[in-house]
Amino acid sequence: MASTCPYCHSVYSAQAGSIYCSRSGEGMEKPATGTLLIRAPKLAETDWHVSRLSISRMVNGEARYKVGARDCTVTPGNFLVMNQGQSYKASFEGKEDAELMTVGFRPGFAEGIFQNLTNTEEWLLDNPAFTPAEPLRFFEKTYEVDPVITGVLQELRAIVGSDHAAARAPDLEDKYTLLIERLMEMHFDIYSDIQTRGYVKPSTGVELYKRISMAKDYMDSNYTTDITLEDIAQNCFLSVSHLKRLFKEYFHITPHQYIIQRRLEKAKTLLIQSDMPVRNICGEIGFENTSSFIRLFRNSYNLTPLSFRGRSLD
Numbered sequence: 001m002a003s004t005c006p007y008c009h010s011v012y013s014a015q016a017g018s019i020y021c022s023r024s025g026e027g028m029e030k031p032a033t034g035t036l037l038i039r040a041p042k043l044a045e046t047d048w049h050v051s052r053l054s055i056s057r058m059v060n061g062e063a064r065y066k067v068g069a070r071d072c073t074v075t076p077g078n079f080l081v082m083n084q085g086q087s088y089k090a091s092f093e094g095k096e097d098a099e100l101m102t103v104g105f106r107p108g109f110a111e112g113i114f115q116n117l118t119n120t121e122e123w124l125l126d127n128p129a130f131t132p133a134e135p136l137r138f139f140e141k142t143y144e145v146d147p148v149i150t151g152v153l154q155e156l157r158a159i160v161g162s163d164h165a166a167a168r169a170p171d172l173e174d175k176y177t178l179l180i181e182r183l184m185e186m187h188f189d190i191y192s193d194i195q196t197r198g199y200v201k202p203s204t205g206v207e208l209y210k211r212i213s214m215a216k217d218y219m220d221s222n223y224t225t226d227i228t229l230e231d232i233a234q235n236c237f238l239s240v241s242h243l244k245r246l247f248k249e250y251f252h253i254t255p256h257q258y259i260i261q262r263r264l265e266k267a268k269t270l271l272i273q274s275d276m277p278v279r280n281i282c283g284e285i286g287f288e289n290t291s292s293f294i295r296l297f298r299n300s301y302n303l304t305p306l307s308f309r310g311r312s313l314d
Helices: 109-118 121-126 147-160 166-195 202-222 229-236 240-251 255-273 278-284 290-301 305-313
Strands: 012-016 034-043 053-060 063-067 070-074 078-082 087-105 142-144
Touching (some): 012 147, 034 147, 053 063, 053 147, 063 078, 070 078, 070 142, 070 202, 078 147, 087 147, 087 166, 109 166, 142 202, 147 166, 202 240, 202 255, 229 240, 229 255, 240 255, 255 278, 255 305, 278 290, 278 305, 290 305
Antiparallel strands (some): 034 087, 053 078, 063 070, 063 087, 078 142
């Protein structure tokens, strides 16, 4: 049975502008920048697609992406950036309708904004038809929730879900511009931080950042399973010792501590949002020993899981 595709089939709930599907045979340069909102209890894993520059975020629920060779999990607490030309698959499943929102930018859109921000008025007048040889490329990964990005996506969601989305095209264009400008700010902030770390070659720092970001995305996608440091290191093409040192340097926590932290955060969510017994939650988040889970939870939050659940219901 063929996998359901949000672009090739009618599982989307709303859209504004043009949605590009690499399996349609149409070039990605023709469709305008567009926003897609998918609302469904389940999205079966899609076939491989090729992305335009895009931003994806879950309004609610959790989506799993395969971005090239890397695993990424998209939630309401983060967003995924994919560069033009990247191969990917996507899927999600939940107890209630989940919402996946994706903005796909027409090739040349981000490059035009970059030219306007980085060149003089004289240069822009002399080069009105300038086309960059290569597309603009951002650090391709999941990013922690950002107030500007989140705010603009919420506004876009309201527009896309309205009956007058087509009439608000100029407003959409302004919001797409804000998204690209904020992505550029975030990209240059990361690059500036890399430069302060004293690498002899800037390219070495960029490559190390990409690999440690791969490690974090892999951990975010697999923290409830029995993953090892060797699994993580192999996924991001680093030695175990190099992984441990870089992860601590960039995220101020060890990989093991990060996995425990993510599991406990998930436990808090399950304690609040479900009536699942503690022993079941323990297994759901990847702990084999209930006593160890309760001890770690109490050490982190000064409450047992049951006390935490009771307090959250008050």
